[in-house]
Amino acid sequence: MMKITERKTKMANENKKMVDAITPMDEDFAKWYTDIVKKAELSDYSSVKGCMIIRPYGYAIWENIQKILDGMFKALGHENVYMPMFIPESLLQKEKDHVEGFAPEVAWVTHGGSEKLEERLCVRPTSETLFCDHYANVVQSYRDLPKLYNQWCSVVRWEKTTRPFLRSREFLWQEGHTLHETPEEAIAETEQMLNVYAEFCEKYLAIPVVKGRKTDSEKFAGAEATYTIEALMHDGKALQSGTSHYFGDGFAKAFGIQFLGRDNQLHYPHQTSWGVSTRLIGGIIMTHGDDNGLMLPPAVAPVQVVIIPVAQHKEGVLEKAREIFEELKKDFRVKLDDSENTAGWKFAEYEMRGVPLRLEIGPKDIENGQCVLVTRHNRAKSFAKLDNLKEEIAKKLDEVRDGLYERALKNRENRTWAARDLEEMKKISAENNGFIKAMWCGNPECEDKLKEAAGVSSRCMPFEQENISDKCVCCGKPAKSMVLWGKAY
Numbered sequence: 001m002m003k004i005t006e007r008k009t010k011m012a013n014e015n016k017k018m019v020d021a022i023t024p025m026d027e028d029f030a031k032w033y034t035d036i037v038k039k040a041e042l043s044d045y046s047s048v049k050g051c052m053i054i055r056p057y058g059y060a061i062w063e064n065i066q067k068i069l070d071g072m073f074k075a076l077g078h079e080n081v082y083m084p085m086f087i088p089e090s091l092l093q094k095e096k097d098h099v100e101g102f103a104p105e106v107a108w109v110t111h112g113g114s115e116k117l118e119e120r121l122c123v124r125p126t127s128e129t130l131f132c133d134h135y136a137n138v139v140q141s142y143r144d145l146p147k148l149y150n151q152w153c154s155v156v157r158w159e160k161t162t163r164p165f166l167r168s169r170e171f172l173w174q175e176g177h178t179l180h181e182t183p184e185e186a187i188a189e190t191e192q193m194l195n196v197y198a199e200f201c202e203k204y205l206a207i208p209v210v211k212g213r214k215t216d217s218e219k220f221a222g223a224e225a226t227y228t229i230e231a232l233m234h235d236g237k238a239l240q241s242g243t244s245h246y247f248g249d250g251f252a253k254a255f256g257i258q259f260l261g262r263d264n265q266l267h268y269p270h271q272t273s274w275g276v277s278t279r280l281i282g283g284i285i286m287t288h289g290d291d292n293g294l295m296l297p298p299a300v301a302p303v304q305v306v307i308i309p310v311a312q313h314k315e316g317v318l319e320k321a322r323e324i325f326e327e328l329k330k331d332f333r334v335k336l337d338d339s340e341n342t343a344g345w346k347f348a349e350y351e352m353r354g355v356p357l358r359l360e361i362g363p364k365d366i367e368n369g370q371c372v373l374v375t376r377h378n379r380a381k382s383f384a385k386l387d388n389l390k391e392e393i394a395k396k397l398d399e400v401r402d403g404l405y406e407r408a409l410k411n412r413e414n415r416t417w418a419a420r421d422l423e424e425m426k427k428i429s430a431e432n433n434g435f436i437k438a439m440w441c442g443n444p445e446c447e448d449k450l451k452e453a454a455g456v457s458s459r460c461m462p463f464e465q466e467n468i469s470d471k472c473v474c475c476g477k478p479a480k481s482m483v484l485w486g487k488a489y
Contacts, residue, residue, distance in 0.1 A: 013211075020396075021035060022035045022036060022039055022291060022292070022352070022441050023035050024291050025234065025235070025289075025290070025291060030233030032291070033163075033285060033286060034062055034163075034164070034280045035060075036285055036289055037164045039291060039352060040057065040353050040354065041055050041058070042054070042057055042058035042061075042281070043053060043055055043058050043164045043165065045317070046048065047071070048169075050168060051168055051169050052162075052164050052168050053072035055435075057302055057353070057384075058165075058281060058465070060317050060397065061281055061284070061296070061300050061301070062172060062278055064299065064300040064301075065281075066281060068149075068200065068204055068299065069196075070152070070174075072164070072192065072196050072200065073174075073176065073196070074152050074215075075474055076192070076196070076356070078149065078176060078178075079148060079149055079150070080149075080151065080152065081151055082151060082153065083124075083127050083130040083131065083134070083153075083462075084124075085123060085125075085131055085153070085154075086109060086121040086122065086123065087122040087124055087130060087368060088122075089119055089120045089121070089122060090119060091129045091130070092106075092128065094132075094254045094255055094476075095132075095251055096254075097221050097222045097250075097461050098222035098251075101220070101221020101222065102125045102126070102157075102221060104158075105125055105127075105157040105274075106122050106123075106125055106158065107122070107123040107157075107158050107169075108122055108123075109122075109123060110171060114427070123156040124155050124156065125156060126273075126275075126361075127155075127422060128247075128251060128273055129170050129178065129255075131149065131476075132251050132254070132271075135179055135252075135255070135257050135269075136255050139179060139258075140259060140260060141259055141260045142181050142259055142260065142261050142262055142267075144183065144267060145179060145180060145181045145259060146178060146179060147177075147179040148176075148189075148398070149178065150175070150176040152174050152175075152424070153172075153173070153174075153175070154170050154172050156169060157171075157172065158170060163282075164276070165279060165281045165282035166239075166282040167279075167489075171279070172278045173275050173276060173277035174275055174276060174277075174424055175275040176193060176274045176275065177251075177272070177273050178271065178272045178273075179271055180269060180271070180272070181259075181261070181267075181269065182270065183248065185270070186271060187246055187270075189272050189471070190225070190244045190245065190272045191227065193272070193274040194211060194228075194229065194243075194244040194260055194274070197209075197229050197242035197244070197276060198229050198242075200276075201229060201231065201283075202297040202405065203299075204300060204301065205280065205284055205287075205299070206286050206287075206297045206402075206405040206408060207231050207241070207283060207284070207408060208232075208405065208408055208412055209229040209230060209241060210229065210459070210460065210462050211227070211460075211464075212228060212230065212460030212461050212462040212463055212484065213225060213226070213228075213352065213463070214226040214227070214228055214461075215440075215444075215447060215458045215461065216241075217285050219245070220243065220245045222250060222251065222432035223245040223246060223247055224248040224250070226244070226245050226246075227239050227245075228240055228241075228242070228243050228244075228459070228460050228461075229242045229243075229271070230435075230459045231283055231287065232287075232411065232415060232434065232486075233283070233344060233407075234287060234288075234289070234306050234414040235285055235286070235489050236415045236433025236487070237433055237486070238435065238487065238488040239282070239283050239488065239489050240279075240489075241276065241280060242274070242275070242280075243274065243275060243276060243282055244273075244274035244372065245273050246254060246270075246276065247271040247272060247273065248269075249270050249271070252268040253268055257269055263285035279387055282347060283430035283487075286403050286489075287404075287408050288407075288408065289354070292351050293352030293353065294305070294351060294352065294353055294354025294376055295350060296353075296355070296375055296376075297355045297356070297404055297421045298357075298400055299401070301332055301354065301355060303334065303335045303355045304333045304352075304355070304356055305328060305332050305335075305356070305393060306334070306335045306336075306350045306355045306358050306421075307321050307324060307325055307334065307336045307337070307359045307361065308346045308358060308359065308361075309321040309343075309362070310345055310360050310361065311343075312338060312343075312344050314362075314363050315365060316336055316363070317362060317363060317366065320361055321338065321361050321422040322338075322402060324359070324371070327390075328389070328390070328393065331390055331394075332393060337350070343360075344489045345376075351376060355376060356397055357375060357376065357397060358374040359371050359372070359373055359393075360372040365370075369386050370383045370385050370386060370389065371383070371389070372384075372385060373392065374394055375396055375399060377400050379402050382396075382439050392405070393484065396430065412434075412435070413467065415432065415433065415434030415435065415439070416434055416436075416437065417432065417435045417470050418433040418436070419437070419438040419468075419473055420438070420439075420452070420468060420471075421470045421473060421476075422450075422453060422473060423475075425485070426453060426454045429454040429456050429487075430455075433487055435485070435486050436484070436485045436486060437466060437482055437483075437484060438473035438482070438483060438485055439467075439470070439471060439479035439481070439482055439483070440461075440482070441474070441475055441477045441480055442459075443472075443477075444471055444474050445474075447474075449474050450473070450474055454485075454488055455487065456485040457485065457486070457487070457488055458486065459484045459485060459486050460484050462484055463480070465481060468482055
């Protein structure tokens with residue numbers, strides 16, 4: 001019978017062949033990312049320039065993300081709706097700041113068949129205007145509020161540079177759009193949904209995030225305030241992973257949305273929107289992956305446990321593996337690989353696909369009433385009794401989640417610095433990728449100068465403020481807030 005050490009050696013030899021197609025991340029991070037996306041069969045390039053094909057394995061991750069978030073939204077009273085994918089130009093033009101913010105990225109439909117349209121139609125880059133148009137028709141009284149709507153759909157933005165999951169001309173997302181009686185209620189909703197995103201990323205995706213407010217130059221077009229969760233990738237670049245916007249009554253006034261209040265007077269409602277997208281899949285890859293492939297958090301992994309029969313040609317091995325599969329599939333997303341590929345090939349294949357837990361079962365294991373469990377994030381091997389397998393697997397999956405989170409948090413801590421003046425910031429930025437904490441006076445000119453001089457953008461003004469110094473890192477004038485700066489995707 002092959003021992004664990006022998007299995008490990010055999011796996012190492014075959015694993016080497018498996019990962020030849022993956023460029024080491026320290027050599028070329030962008031190429032590493034693309035290699036993993038292709039090798040793990042998450043997506044493929046499309047004949048439509050700038051658009052991607054999301055393959056079954058990649059889409060299964062999105063389905064799991066969608067399922068968890070949808071449950072979180074509905075638990076807070078939100079309902080799903082669906083709006084048209086086309087927006088008449090006149091409708092888009094109603095909110096000046098909004099249209100100007102999106103104008104460079106808009107795709108236009110000018111013909112229906114051979115007939116030229118009387119009015120151009122925009123393919124939705126986002127759906128605020130459509131929701132507003134609808135709300136104007138269905139909201140008459142304070143009794144009609146709040147309206148807590150969400151939509152799962154695709155949107156189109158004509159990006160010049162694209163990368164699978166991170167930036168494409170069409171992408172999948174959810175967009176929540178809510179309407180409230182008072183500004184206090186709307187602001188509370190905006191903050192609540194940002195907290196939902198933060199909880200989802202940290203609890204289910206094992207990605208630590210910083211919550212904060214965007215500067216005015218970085219906020220959503222048409223918003224009074226934009227809140228964000230910022231994550232740090234393995235290479236030290238930031239990824240905006242979810243946003244929540246407070247609109248005030250600007251859209252309501254532009255679209256003539258009014259309701260009869262409790263005082264019997266007409267009022268404008270206050271509005272929010274919030275969203276996350278398939279960009280989260282890119283975040284998972286870049287936060288957790290290694291040179292051998294993906295590492296998937298158990299909550300969203302299409303396969304949580306893969307069963308590998310060892311010496312499956314021997315009597316009773318496949319039968320036992322199938323028995324375990326039937327038992328486990330009631331509680332976990334589990335796959336049995338009983339193909340004719342070697343065990344070593346299978347080990348490397350599912351490691352590359354990021355399956356959180358591997359279960360090995362061979363003749364000697366069966367004899368001893370046990371199996372071998374291997375966790376993907378640290379390759380730790382342990383024996384588990386077959387009569388207590390479900391509990392042990394649940395425990396191991398929690399270990400994977402916690403291990404991924406701790407490792408990502410450590411990376412962020414190791415890549416976070418503080419700068420007290422411009423020269424110090426320039427030096428840190430030139431030598432490192434990561435978050436830089438520095439004070440800011442609130443002047444957009446200083447923000448622009450930092451982009452030019454240090455190559456960093458403002459990621460957010462964290463809710464948890466620190467007093468790095470009393471002076472702006474750029475101009476030396478009295479500081480108003482601490483800002484998290486960095487390079488970003």
